[in-house]
Amino acid sequence: MAEQERPDVATAVQPTLVDVAVAAGVSRQTVSNVLHAPGRVRAETRERVEHFIAKLGYQPNRVAQDLRANASRMIGYRIRPLAPGALASIHDRFLHALAEAGRAADHHLLLFTADDGRAEAEAAARLRRSGGAAGFVLYDVTADDARPDALLGLGVPFVAFGRTAQGTDRYAWVDVDNPAGTAAAVDHLVHRGHRRIGYVGWPAGDTVGDRRAQGWQAAIERHGLTAECRSLDVRGEDSVTAGTQMAYALLARPEPPTAVVTATDTLAVGVLRAAQQWGLEVGRDIAVVGFDDTPTAAALDLSSVRQPIELVGRHVMSTLLDATSAVARPRPSASTAPSTERLLAPRLIIRSSSASPAPAHR
Incomplete structure (x- = not known):
């Protein structure tokens, strides 16, 4: 026996989605599915809802749809x-x-x-x-x-x-392999003949800073340079001033580094400043590698690890x-x-x- 239509619902000049749902005897979500995802609705239900949409003259609220x-x-x-x-x-x-x-x-x-x-x-x-x-x-x-x-x-x-x-x-996350970056910097410096390779980084406890320090440490150990480099690891805040001060501390060591890897280009600029004030020619007397490859690094001809x-x-x-x-x-x-x-x-x-x-x- 065919299902009888429900009595007409008194509607305003502009009937609403709820009016259609009541007239068709279905939920508001079912009407929405008929309009936006008809494949989710059984054919007989979809036909009944479409009948009442036409009968009531329902028009979707385009403004609300645009906002959504x-x-x-x-x-x-x-x-x-x-x-x-x-x-x-x-x-x-x-x-x-x-x-x-x-x-x-x-x-x-x-x-x-x-x-x-x-x-x-x-x-x-x-x-x-x-x-x-x-x-x-x-x-x-x-x-x-x-x-x-x-x-x-x-x-x-x-x-x-x-x-x-x-x-x-x-x-879900996306990240850059920070240890690989500082390790690549150490490998590069070792291939250039450096054995006393210092590290200027952030205090322990920062995730990115710790991973970059781990990359430097792992590469130093892999190249058998732990004895030469263990005292050349200094940490401080990420600023040019702090980088300069930490570089002074390294250069004052009895056996100072011939190369320095830093956690950021900001710290590397501090190392460059300290080296120049110490009377060293960067690139000849001491090598410096930064991290992040900022526009500053390119302007100063500073080697740096570029993040993708x-x-x-x-x-x-x-x-x-x-x-x-x-x-x-x-x-x-x-x-x-x-x-x-x-x-x-x-x-x-x-x-x-x-x-x-x-x-x-x-």
Whole structure:
């Protein structure tokens, strides 16, 4: 026996999606599926809903649809001020690379500020609930960073540039192989004949800084130079002034280094300044290699380890867009949710600050 139509529903001049649902005897979500994903609805139900859409003269709210579409093309990103004393920041290159990757996929960045990591996670959750952004990018992730767990708990899609020390199988991240970068710098200097290779880096406890120091240490050990280099490891804040002071400390040693690897180009500029004030010619008397290959490094002809930031930006954006497009599908549990991990190799750019052979009499 054919199902009888339900009585007409009194509607306003512009009937709503709810009016159609009541008239057809289905849920609001079913009507939405008929409009946007008809393949999910049984044929007989779809026909009944389409009948009442036509009978009531229902027209979807195009303004609301446009707002939802625009929100789905927004990616949230917390911006932070440049660290005091730093000459340049890799953050600027990453932000530009991320914006370019988003633009290529018809997505745009929604920049916001927050006082700390907890506030950032809360702001991301609010933006997600309000439709302000579909997903988020985490930057400058530390070893014990609480943001990934917080966003996982809130059900907010995100991808991290960098990774924590634990739990990296639970979320998507893209990172640069920092130990490989400093190890490549040591290999290069050893091949130029250096045996006393110093390291100027950040204090222990910073994830990126620790990994760069580990790369230097591992390469020193691999080349059998531990005895010559164990006292040539100094740490301090990331500023030109601190780099200069730490370089003075190295140059004052009874057996000073003939080459120095630094954790950043900012510190490398401090080493260059100290060497020049010490009366040394960089590239002849002492070799210096920085990290990040900033425009400053190119301007000063400083060898430096280049991060593939443009590639990082593309991977982060593509991974996040995959995640946000899958939100409508049933979500696996947190314990079985697949993660996406990409560890990208940096590249050493050799310039005059380290290209020459090691000095013969130092």
